[in-house]
Amino acid sequence: MDEQIGMLQQNLRALQQQLHQGTVYQSLGPRMGQLIDGVRRHRRTPIDLPTEDDQVNDLLDAIHQRLAGTQPATVSLAELATLLEHLRSVDPRVRYTGVHFTLYDALEAGVFPPNQLNWLMDQLLSDQRLFDHVLEPANQAVFGRSAAISFLATLVHYGNDHPERVTIDYPRLVQQVATYLCLETDTRGFINGQGWAHAFTSVTALLTALNDSPALPRADKLFLMTAFFERFKRLTTPLIYGETDRMGNYLVALTNRHPLYEDACLQALKRWRHQVAMRRRSVETAAGWNRYYNRQRLLDAMQLHRDLSPQIRAYLTAAIDFLA
Numbered sequence: 001m002d003e004q005i006g007m008l009q010q011n012l013r014a015l016q017q018q019l020h021q022g023t024v025y026q027s028l029g030p031r032m033g034q035l036i037d038g039v040r041r042h043r044r045t046p047i048d049l050p051t052e053d054d055q056v057n058d059l060l061d062a063i064h065q066r067l068a069g070t071q072p073a074t075v076s077l078a079e080l081a082t083l084l085e086h087l088r089s090v091d092p093r094v095r096y097t098g099v100h101f102t103l104y105d106a107l108e109a110g111v112f113p114p115n116q117l118n119w120l121m122d123q124l125l126s127d128q129r130l131f132d133h134v135l136e137p138a139n140q141a142v143f144g145r146s147a148a149i150s151f152l153a154t155l156v157h158y159g160n161d162h163p164e165r166v167t168i169d170y171p172r173l174v175q176q177v178a179t180y181l182c183l184e185t186d187t188r189g190f191i192n193g194q195g196w197a198h199a200f201t202s203v204t205a206l207l208t209a210l211n212d213s214p215a216l217p218r219a220d221k222l223f224l225m226t227a228f229f230e231r232f233k234r235l236t237t238p239l240i241y242g243e244t245d246r247m248g249n250y251l252v253a254l255t256n257r258h259p260l261y262e263d264a265c266l267q268a269l270k271r272w273r274h275q276v277a278m279r280r281r282s283v284e285t286a287a288g289w290n291r292y293y294n295r296q297r298l299l300d301a302m303q304l305h306r307d308l309s310p311q312i313r314a315y316l317t318a319a320i321d322f323l324a
Contacts, residue, residue, distance in 0.1 A: 095143055
């Protein structure tokens with residue numbers, strides 16, 4: 001793993017601690033943005049993808065038969081490890097309709113005991129899964145990253161409803177999600193022959209699940225919202241597969257939870273508008289227009305909500321877009 005990822009994790013941890021101590025608030029966004037801007041990207045390197053063979057399909061069939069049987073079903077750790085490996089598959093029949101759905105069905109059926117649920121959480125949070133080839137141009141490793149984030153969202157939702165069965169390491173989870181947001185730039189949606197990448201749909205689902213976690217402190221929810229804004233405003237490729245609708249849902253739901261989030265969101269939107277105004281002369285590039293229309297789609301999605309904060313709605317309605 002690139003050593004700068006470890007340094008980014010350390011810097012984010014320090015920022016998170018300062019936020020908890022009340023020593024940063026207004027400067028949190030700019031300081032996190034500086035960390036993102038300091039990340040160096042790399043050239044492509046070979047990706048070690050799982051080999052598609054009959055083994056995983058036979059395993060999926062066997063687990064389905066157990067789930068449909070009359071006896072309580074079980075899945076061994078070795079079998080779980082095989083399933084997780086194939087969450088990285090570029091074949092959507094294996095990755096999504098195969099492994100992801102099977103894991104979800106087994107979770108709903110109560111197959112996994114607490115030790116396996118905690119093992120799954122630990123595996124999905126690992127640097128090797130979340131940051132696999134993330135510093136390189138758009139590549140096939142995005143399927144594994146996105147699938148890991150997506151199933152983490154499922155586990156967090158499950159943990160919210162069954163806290164006695166899942167032990168969630170919230171400090172580690174928040175740190176890894178914030179780091180992921182700072183690093184991920186692959187905005188592709190559906191890819192012919194390989195199915196959905198949808199990394200930003202997956203991470204929005206995870207952010208939403210964390211918002212619903214009563215055990216997560218407000219400071220951490222604020223920390224993640226800030227990471228979301230700082231990443232989003234820097235994306236130079238389009239989000240056009242419904243991601244901004246889900247993101248609007250996430251932001252509206254969060255800002256309605258407490259005035260703290262409402263104020264932080266409003267301040268972030270104001271800083272963003274100022275940055276757009278400062279950049280307006282350099283927008284005549286594909287990257288510049290992608291940033292502009294991504295932002296417009298997100299703000300439109302927020303304003304479509306009837307329960308959008310009156311203060312945020314008033315600001316968005318009154319603000320003049322310098323590029324209009």
